[in-house]
Amino acid sequence: MKVWMSLDMEGVAGVVDWDQCRPGSASYALGCALLQDEVNAAIEGAIAGGATQVVLNDSHSRMANLDPRRIVGEAHYISGGHKPMYMMQGLDASFDAVFLVGYHGSISGKPSTLSHTYNPEVFTRAQVGGIDVGESGINALVAEHHRVPIAFVTGDVVTWEETEPFAPGAAHVVTKESITRGSAHSLHPTESCRLIRAGAEDAMARVAAGSVGLPGITRPGVLDLELATADMADIATWARGVDRTGQRSVRISGDDLLEVYRSFVAVTYITRQAGGR
Numbered sequence: 001m002k003v004w005m006s007l008d009m010e011g012v013a014g015v016v017d018w019d020q021c022r023p024g025s026a027s028y029a030l031g032c033a034l035l036q037d038e039v040n041a042a043i044e045g046a047i048a049g050g051a052t053q054v055v056l057n058d059s060h061s062r063m064a065n066l067d068p069r070r071i072v073g074e075a076h077y078i079s080g081g082h083k084p085m086y087m088m089q090g091l092d093a094s095f096d097a098v099f100l101v102g103y104h105g106s107i108s109g110k111p112s113t114l115s116h117t118y119n120p121e122v123f124t125r126a127q128v129g130g131i132d133v134g135e136s137g138i139n140a141l142v143a144e145h146h147r148v149p150i151a152f153v154t155g156d157v158v159t160w161e162e163t164e165p166f167a168p169g170a171a172h173v174v175t176k177e178s179i180t181r182g183s184a185h186s187l188h189p190t191e192s193c194r195l196i197r198a199g200a201e202d203a204m205a206r207v208a209a210g211s212v213g214l215p216g217i218t219r220p221g222v223l224d225l226e227l228a229t230a231d232m233a234d235i236a237t238w239a240r241g242v243d244r245t246g247q248r249s250v251r252i253s254g255d256d257l258l259e260v261y262r263s264f265v266a267v268t269y270i271t272r273q274a275g276g277r
Contacts, residue, residue: 002095007056008104008135009060011113011159013034013176013186015031015114023062031065042196044200046073049202056076057083063079086265087139099150104134118268122232124226136166136167138261141261152172222251224250227250230248233247235273
């Protein structure tokens with residue numbers, strides 16, 4: 001069985017400050033070390049559960065947060081910015097399971113440590129099929145397109161609550177309880193890694209048993225976005241398939257869920273020119 005894993009950082013146990021997540025900051029090395037340990041635990045669990053190949057897609061910030069020499073299991077590593085499929089680069093129909101490791105809550109949901117939805121300076125809310133989503137729900141468009149189930153999720157409680165509708169039957173590990181957007185009660189990193197290793201192995205057993213369902217996104221897929229300013233909404237319509245629905249809102253829809261996601265990626269890039277980073 002083949003596993004494809006998207007890894008973020010804000011949902012990792014012990015990560016609670018933007019400095020831990022930003023390249024060049026004093027605490028960034030610690031954030032990377034905590035992330036690497038949780039990713040390696042997920043790889044080890046997947047292999048123990050029968051995975052024959054694991055492919056990692058680094059999805060955080062500049063998307064080069066791991067030390068390739070320390071990746072276990074001879075997992076392949078997709079890294080670097082400006083990837084055309086962004087957080088979902090490398091996923092295709094040949095995979096049997098999607099893992100989302102170190103994920104976080106949405107910008108518009110319950111308090112979740114370091115919550116945002118792709119670009120916190122641009123997007124203030126996102127919905128897929130009328131359901132409020134964070135990055136996991138948006139990324140589920142690609143998983144549904146390729147008909148690969150989201151089988152394992154790690155992050156805080158809010159992360160799982162927001163992902164669960166798109167990951168029926170999946171295994172998950174809660175790495176921390178968010179107190180506010182800037183604080184959390186985290187598991188000890190050793191305990192978090194132990195649970196992730198066991199959870200990943202359990203996820204593989206569920207996939208093998210056929211008990212993990214697809215995200216279930218119906219067609220035509222509809223992605224509604226609220227943006228911080230009217231200028232950003234206007235610029236968003238420059239991307240293919242994006243329609244204005246309000247002063248600060250746009251909609252991307254279509255039967256091809258991969259194209260819906262591609263248009264969203266285009267929006268994330270071009271809106272940076274309207275005041276977003």
